[in-house]
Amino acid sequence: MAVEMTGKFIQKESPKSFSHSEMAEAVLETLTLPAVVSKDECIYCFESPYNEPLALNASPKHSLNICLNCFQATCNRHVPLHTRVTEYACDTIHSNYLTIAKVEKPKQENVEENNNNKKIKLQVIETSEDDTHNTIWSLQRFNGENVPRTVLLKSTDPDISSTALEKIEKILKAKSQDFEDKKNSWVLEISTCPHTENFQIPSKPENTVNLNQCSSCDLTQNLWLCLHCGNIGCGREQIGIDGHS
Ligand SMILES: [Zn+2]
Ligand SMILES: [Zn+2]
Ligand SMILES: [Zn+2]
Ligand SMILES: [Zn+2]
Ligand SMILES: [Zn+2]
Structure with missing residues (x-):
């Protein structure tokens, strides 16, 4: 019994050639970043990535998914719509997203505290343009409607490579479009x-x-x-x- 299980385990493992973090590296490596990224509102419904301070272990209610093909932001509800629309309008399926949630810092929290206790969190704080919010992010692959997304990399991972982190920081620090600009550029992009x-x-x-x-x-x-x-x-x-x- 034990032998058989081991055999199965090896068989199951051997075809897998890339880890999630390797897949994330591959996605990030090929990215050409635009000067302006939309990351404030869902382009379809105005959902925002901003959250009140979180209770311990709670996950943020509001988040946005920045499409890594067109750098437009969509809420969780509208990711399937975005992939469907772009599948028709563009050459490639837009399936990779940088999911971000901005969480208001508790009033008493300060940078010094972070410096001592949470090294990873400090990196995240530095990437945020906003001193009042922490940015929680993850790199996700959309696998189709009603199928769970694959999380390739997330801001709390202990060993993110410096190249991956650099790319993600660039996206987070990129100039943000306000909604009107965003709408115009989206229109121009697919139908000038x-x-x-x-x-x-x-x-x-x-x-x-x-x-x-x-x-x-x-x-x-x-x-x-x-x-x-x-x-x-x-x-x-x-x-x-x-x-x-
Ligand atoms: Zn939406
Ligand atoms: Zn897109
Ligand atoms: Zn016309
Ligand atoms: Zn005429
Ligand atoms: Zn025309």
Whole structure:
């Protein structure tokens, strides 16, 4: 019995070639970091990563998942949506996330205390732009809807390599987009078009779209509907003349 179990154990272990931390290294190694990262609100619902001070051993209620493909943040509820949307719109499935939770420090806690007692936590504090909050993070792989995510690396791990830590710190320290910027860059990233830049919401709802005339001039024939923004423009541009579609 004991022999058989040992045999099974070895068999099960041998095909595994990479540990989670090695997988994390591989993910981080290939990352090209943008100057600006969205990490304040879910791009779909405004969920924030900020938490009140935690009770002992409690886990944070609020967290965000920074997509390591497009560096947009989504809440836990919207990670499946994000992977579905990007699977259609992009070449790669967005499945790796840096999950962050910002936890307000208890009032009496100070840096000196951390210096003496918790070396790992101190690193985390240094990565936070915010003196009033600790950032708890983990590198997670999304495996599909209703399947648990794989935690590849987390801020409380004892032996994070300096290269991995450096990359993660860069993401945490990167300039943060406010929500409006974030929304615009997301729109621009997947569907840039000149019409969206000066797009205005029509003031008279009953007159919103005239399907029979160019939105910018009087032409009523050879009209083109922009599939990005719904603009109707004349087709002169499509044959090389200055037009409006
Ligand atoms: Zn959300
Ligand atoms: Zn993404
Ligand atoms: Zn367009
Ligand atoms: Zn357009
Ligand atoms: Zn026109």
